[in-house]
Amino acid sequence: MTAAVASLADSAPSLVPEIRPETPQDRGAIEALLDHAFGPGRFAKASERVREFAPLRPDLSFCAWEAGRLVGVVRQSEIAVGGHRLIFLGPLAVDTRARRLGAGAKLVEIACAAAQAAGFGEVLLVGDPSFFGRLGFSAQATGQILMPGPIDPRRLLLKPLGLAGEGDDLVLQGAVTAP
Numbered sequence: 001m002t003a004a005v006a007s008l009a010d011s012a013p014s015l016v017p018e019i020r021p022e023t024p025q026d027r028g029a030i031e032a033l034l035d036h037a038f039g040p041g042r043f044a045k046a047s048e049r050v051r052e053f054a055p056l057r058p059d060l061s062f063c064a065w066e067a068g069r070l071v072g073v074v075r076q077s078e079i080a081v082g083g084h085r086l087i088f089l090g091p092l093a094v095d096t097r098a099r100r101l102g103a104g105a106k107l108v109e110i111a112c113a114a115a116q117a118a119g120f121g122e123v124l125l126v127g128d129p130s131f132f133g134r135l136g137f138s139a140q141a142t143g144q145i146l147m148p149g150p151i152d153p154r155r156l157l158l159k160p161l162g163l164a165g166e167g168d169d170l171v172l173q174g175a176v177t178a179p
């Protein structure tokens with residue numbers, strides 16, 4: 001990239017949506033966005049089986065708004081693996097017209113920071129390693145976690161949040177259950 005192009009890229013306008021915790025009033029817009037983003041297969045995913053029993057944490061779930069329009073959402077639920085409580089992230093979706101401007105990454109970062117502030121040490125999700133890998137997630141420590149449905153194990157990803165007192169030696173093992 002030439003210096004001129006690099007300088008243009010640096011100054012390119014970026015989406016700066018307002019990101020707020022989810023409220024009950026947001027539910028209709030969230031459902032519409034998720035239907036649009038995931039299509040008819042939305043409820044067939046193994047992640048949905050988790051969300052059937054895992055309580056949603058609206059305080060750790062966020063909506064991105066632009067000019068009064070919902071352009072992104074990330075939700076988080078509370079789960080346990082082998083008796084250890086942690087957060088399950090998803091669904092994550094950004095409106096097609098607002099993609100590739102950083103909103104998806106920003107929502108994940110804010111959700112993880114909120115989970116950490118709430119005292120959780122890890123965030124688990126099922127997702128694309130090439131997207132979530134950049135955000136600190138990996139399948140390295142998820143080989144012994146059992147999801148309630150078939151998944152590609154390379155897509156079961158964990159991000160340690162660096163909580164004091166929880167070292168690298170924590171091994172998450174067992175079925176994903178309600179907390």
Ligand SMILES: CC(C)(COP(=O)(O)OP(=O)(O)OC[C@H]1O[C@@H](n2cnc3c(N)ncnc32)[C@H](O)[C@@H]1OP(=O)(O)O)[C@@H](O)C(=O)NCCC(=O)NCCS
Pocket residue numbers: 037038092093094095098099100101102103104105106126127128130131
């Ligand atoms: C995934 C999603 C949330 C990303 O939102 P976004 O606001 O475009 O994300 P960002 O702008 O932060 O990041 C965009 C980058 O991620 C990449 N990306 C997007 N979806 C990806 C995917 N499924 N796998 C790998 N990379 C992906 C884009 O190509 C882009 O890469 P670039 O920076 O090299 O151009 C959005 O594409 C979406 O809603 N998809 C449909 C729902 C979905 O698949 N959700 C994730 C379920 S795990």
